Amino acid sequence: MLKNKQLKGLEFNEPLAKYTTFKIGGRAKYFFVAKNEKELIKALMWAKEKKVPYFILGGGSNLLVSDKGFKGLVIKCQMSNVKCQNQNSTLKTIKVDGGVSLSKLVSLAAKKGFSGLEWAAGIPGTVGGVVCGNAGAFGSCVAEVVESIKVLTTYNLQLTTYNNKNCKFSYRNSIFKNNKNLIILSVELQLRKGNKTEIQKKVSEYLNYRKKIQPLNSSAGCVFKNIEIANLKNKNTLEIIPEKKIKGGKLPAGYLIEKVGLRGKRQSQAQISKKHANFIVNLGGAKAKDVIYLINLTKRKVKKKFGVELKEEIQYIGFR
Ligand SMILES: Cc1cc2nc3c(=O)[nH]c(=O)nc-3n(C[C@H](O)[C@H](O)[C@H](O)COP(=O)(O)OP(=O)(O)OC[C@H]3O[C@@H](n4cnc5c(N)ncnc54)[C@H](O)[C@@H]3O)c2cc1C
Structure with missing residues (x-):
């Protein structure tokens, strides 16, 4: 058992924006970098003892962190063998x-x-x-x-x-x-x-x-998963989609976003990329709320025109 209640290397109120490729997000109440298995276990035990929630962070390249941050312990995994x-x-x-x-x-x-x-x-x-x-x-x-x-x-x-x-x-x-x-x-x-x-x-x-097809600005990669045709609930959608757009049994979400006219749509400093419509980019200083606005708008428009419910590929932290 961890007798000492201290966790050496623990940081407080660490801004999470600098650990995500989106460069968006508030602070983590507690933040710890685990360089090996032992440190990871210590951090988990600390969180358990303090009864605080934890989040395991990798490279932060698939995440949208809330503007309010995360009121628990973020453990950045840096085990490197x-x-x-x-x-x-x-x-x-x-x-x-x-x-x-x-x-x-x-x-x-x-x-x-x-x-x-x-x-x-x-x-x-x-x-x-x-x-x-x-x-x-x-x-x-x-x-x-x-x-x-x-x-x-x-x-x-x-x-x-x-x-x-x-x-x-x-x-x-x-x-x-x-x-x-x-x-x-x-x-x-x-x-x-x-x-x-x-x-x-x-x-x-x-x-x-x-480099040719993806934007170079800060982003979290594709926001939505592509649509698996086999799981498509509304098969009528297929009647209005050119067959050549379906590749490997999937319909690119970016194609649908483009077709509802949202390519380049901007909300404050967040923008649906002009280069790849399934990317939302941070033009500098975007907030999570701006990205959420664009995500909700996209979902609504795509559902209305194509009857397709887009599902996020990115994951959310700190929104509950
Ligand atoms: C420009 C750009 C291009 C991209 N292109 C692609 C692409 O072509 N294909 C693709 O699939 N993705 C792509 N992505 C998305 C992203 O890079 C991947 O999803 C990547 O795998 C996320 O890894 P990460 O370490 O950054 O995870 P994070 O974003 O830090 O975390 C993602 C999830 O993994 C969990 N996690 C992290 N480490 C661990 C661990 N050790 N144990 C358990 N859970 C863990 C986290 O808790 C979280 O739930 C792209 C992103 C960007 C910014």
Whole structure:
């Protein structure tokens, strides 16, 4: 048990805007950076003892933090170990901590000639956040390379290894997104032996493509999930959508937003990107309330015209 009620390194009233790619949000009442498993456990025990809610923060690249901030403890995961293993001549394993940045992981895999993560080049965030939201792009997603995950269950502080099936991965979803008692400590990824030059080339191509299609301003990436046609409730929608717009069984949310005339729509310093309509950008000094206004407006307009209920890909902190 943690006898000392102090948590060394605990910070107070820390502005969360600087920890999110949106650069939006109020302060965390308590803030702590966990550099290893032991520190993470200490922080969780502290929160339990003080009876304050906690939030696990990765790279803050998929979040909208309320202007009022978070009245609990934000734990920033910064566990940073990475180990590469040659399993055999074709299969390669990387064991990586939840706090490692995805960009570091993609570069390392490319340098080693391990293939399977090229699509992830240019996605910000940490391994924990990426696995939590089953991040993906260009028809691939992280679930395809996850072998197993070391998980900390917060209410009993037990360590468990989850295999891929236990993680219940689906489109931008996993068990970790729905159960906040589970923290991703480290992930074992299974990659394949590839040609270093070809891998590097693909990485550069994906990076360049992103620069072309995505805005460079502060944002949290795509605000809404694309629409899975198989789950579409109102099939009449399909009659007014050109078939060529549906790719891999999904209809891009950005297309619908564009069609309701909201591309470029501005609320104070927040704007629906002119370059990619599923991005909301912070032009400098935007508030969470401005982003919320644009989100609600978009949902209303898309529902009215297409009968489609857009669902957020971004996650909210501090709004309850
Ligand atoms: C410019 C830009 C482009 C983007 N492009 C893409 C894209 O192509 N595809 C895509 O899928 N996403 C994209 N995103 C969104 C975002 O980068 C990803 O969702 C990323 O995986 C989020 O990781 P993060 O570490 O920043 O998570 P955060 O935003 O910090 O947190 C997201 C969620 O993960 C949880 N979490 C974080 N770490 C852990 C952990 N160790 N254990 C348990 N839960 C944890 C948090 O509690 C929270 O619920 C983009 C974002 C931006 C800004």
